[in-house]
Amino acid sequence: MNSTxxxxxxxxxxxxxxxxxxxxxxxxxxVTNTVVNALLLGAATLVVLIATNLVVSLLRGALVRSVRIPxxxxxxxxxVTSVDLLIDAWFHDLHVLIGLFIPLIVTNCTIxxxxxxxxxxxxxxxxxxxxxxxxxxxxxxxxxxxxxxxLLGRGTLFSGFEMLLGERGSxxxxxxxxxxxxxxxxxxxxxxxxAALLVLRNTMIxxxxxxxxxxxxS
Amino acid sequence: xxxxxxxxxxxxLLVIGVSIGAAALITGTYEFSFERILANERARLIENLSSVxxxxxxxxxxxxxIDPDALPEDDYVRQVFAMLDSAGLNAWVYSAxxxxxxxxxIEFLAGVTPVGEIVRIRVIQHRETPGLGDAIEDEKSDxxxxxxxxxxxxxxxxxxxxAGGTFDGLTGATVTPRAVIAAIEGVLQYHAVHAAxxxxxxxxxxQTEAMQGE
Numbered sequence: 001m002n003s004t005x006x007x008x009x010x011x012x013x014x015x016x017x018x019x020x021x022x023x024x025x026x027x028x029x030x031v032t033n034t035v036v037n038a039l040l041l042g043a044a045t046l047v048v049l050i051a052t053n054l055v056v057s058l059l060r061g062a063l064v065r066s067v068r069i070p071x072x073x074x075x076x077x078x079x080v081t082s083v084d085l086l087i088d089a090w091f092h093d094l095h096v097l098i099g100l101f102i103p104l105i106v107t108n109c110t111i112x113x114x115x116x117x118x119x120x121x122x123x124x125x126x127x128x129x130x131x132x133x134x135x136x137x138x139x140x141x142x143x144x145x146x147x148x149x150x151l152l153g154r155g156t157l158f159s160g161f162e163m164l165l166g167e168r169g170s171x172x173x174x175x176x177x178x179x180x181x182x183x184x185x186x187x188x189x190x191x192x193x194x195a196a197l198l199v200l201r202n203t204m205i206x207x208x209x210x211x212x213x214x215x216x217x218s
Numbered sequence: 219x220x221x222x223x224x225x226x227x228x229x230x231l232l233v234i235g236v237s238i239g240a241a242a243l244i245t246g247t248y249e250f251s252f253e254r255i256l257a258n259e260r261a262r263l264i265e266n267l268s269s270v271x272x273x274x275x276x277x278x279x280x281x282x283x284i285d286p287d288a289l290p291e292d293d294y295v296r297q298v299f300a301m302l303d304s305a306g307l308n309a310w311v312y313s314a315x316x317x318x319x320x321x322x323x324i325e326f327l328a329g330v331t332p333v334g335e336i337v338r339i340r341v342i343q344h345r346e347t348p349g350l351g352d353a354i355e356d357e358k359s360d361x362x363x364x365x366x367x368x369x370x371x372x373x374x375x376x377x378x379x380x381a382g383g384t385f386d387g388l389t390g391a392t393v394t395p396r397a398v399i400a401a402i403e404g405v406l407q408y409h410a411v412h413a414a415x416x417x418x419x420x421x422x423x424x425q426t427e428a429m430q431g432e
Contacts, residue, residue, distance in 0.1 A: 059236070064229040071236050078240035082247035089251035092258035 004129040011133025017110040018141040018194075019201045024108040027101045028142060029190035033153065036160040037098050038146030039139075044087065044102060046135030048079045049111050050128065056119035057127035063120055072115040073106070080105045093163040110134060141197065148193045151176070153184030267299050267311045270329030270338040277303035281311070288419040290412055293317065294404035300420045301329075309337055310409065310416065316401030320393040321345040324354070328405045334413065335369045338362075339402060351394035361388060361395075365402055370410055376403040 017023045024045070031037045055075055056063075063071070084102045088095045095102075105111070114134055119127040151157055155176040161169035183189050264281050273279060284298040297313040309329050316324040324344040329337035339362050341354045353359040364386055370376075376399055377383030378392075387395045 059232075062228075062232055064225050064232055066225075067229045067233055071233065074236055074240055078243050081244050085244075085247045085251045085255070089254035089258065092255075092262070096262070 004125070007126060007129035008133035008136075011130060011135070012137040012140065015134075016137040016141065016201075017113075017134055018138060019198060021110070021113075023110045023113065024138060025194075027104055027108060028138075028145065029187065029194070030101050030104075031098050032142055032145040032149055032190055032193070033185050034150045034156075034160055035143060035146040035158050036094065036164055038142040040087070040091065040094050040164065041098055041101060041105075042135075042139030042142040044080075044083050045105050045108060045111070046132075046139050047083055048076065048105055049114060049135040049138075050131040051079045052076050052111055052115055053119040053127040053131035054124055056115045057122060057124040060120045060122075068120065069112075069116070072112055072120075076111050076115070077106045091164060094160075097163075110138060144197060145190065145193045148196065149184045149189050151180070153180045153182065153186075153189055155180040266342075267301060267327065267329075270311055270327045270340050271301050271309040272329075272337055274303055274305060274308065277305060277308075279303045279308055282420065282423060284416055284419050285423060288415075290408075290415070292404070292408050294401045295408050298416060300416075307332055307417075307420070310413075312405045312408070314401055314405050316397040318393070318397045318400075319344060319346055320351050320391065320397075321347070324394070324398060324401070326398070326401070328402060330405070330409050332413070333369075334406060334409050335367060336365050336402070336406070337367075339365050341398070346394050347391065351388065351391040353388050353391075354394060354398055361386065362398075368402075370403070370406045376400075 011017070015021070018025070018028060027041055027045070031041045052072070052075055056072060059071075080103060083105075084099070087102060088099065114127075114131060118130045122130070147157060150159065155178045157174040157176070158172040161172045163169070165172075181189075184192070264279065267281050268279050271279065279301045280303065282300045282302060284300065286297065289295070289298060294314045294316070295312050296315055299311040299313070301308045301311055309331050312328045312330060314326055314328060316326065322345050324341060324346065326339055326341045328339045331337060340356055341362060344352070344354065346352050346354065353361050356362055373384040375383040376385075378385050378387045378395060378399065380387060380392075381396075383399075385395070385399055
């Protein structure tokens, strides 16, 4: 019924957690002021999502309805705590910047929704495909928003990658000949950027729908 | 997903099982990463403290916090660090607070040489007005650099120029610079009174450490 490409496609596009369900907005808006921050938080969310979906799917035969939600939260919180510790140990400079938001991954409804609607009802393979699709969809929007805000807000792109990759990461930084508008670094810029992405997606869908209509009519 | 009577026992076993698994996962990750985390935090602290002292070339400084229980009570000084390198005591770093900033306390670090001269001060946290009082930050202006190489008695008068002293104020902000100047003078007075006992405390701590190291 649901093939792997189908699961991936849903998470990335047709059921994208941010652009369609508007979930996980708190971390999304808070950390997307640069690409590197967005990348790290998006990757952390992806890892937690994959681990949670796999574990929940493997446990699905043993799950009891009345205690399933607390169990999901417990599983999610343990993975988030572990990821938080690992980031603190290996990417300490970035952890100082966005460490406040890593524990908030627990409250990202996307992960709980995936555990409840997909992982607890499907095989590990399908749960994994869905987690990869949804996590990548979330990560993609985060990076896009991070790029928009960093570009317009600071006039740089990919700055701070040395915190992720060591010294050689700094060669990635692109400096543009303008300083950027502070508003894009601050919270309003996050809303402008998200709105722009929503408009873009809805326009694309409207266009393709019109296209299908005309082709079926002709 | 049954809901009948035996499911209570099943729920219990399930919750216990998952909890044990979760605890094992977190304990394992913690054991695996805590040494690195501690080392990172220490490196960051030393980096921070070193920003207000003069490093001797080729002698990376180490920081030793004076036991807070051994510190005399003070209005300004909160923590004292001895910055040590291969040549011995390089400087003291005082982590201090100017309590009467315009919008609450202003936290700063002051590097002071053993003879009581300021190396540098750096404001690390404040809530002063953006565009006015926030010029005390290194990122915003050079204002904080006018305290380099000052000491008690140099200048004779620790006050703003407008109050008969020698320090520059900030346009549109009077309370902020006054609070910072008073607090730096307070740190220097603390140093003048307590430097000897701090040295003793440092010596005692180093001896204890050396004994533990053996």
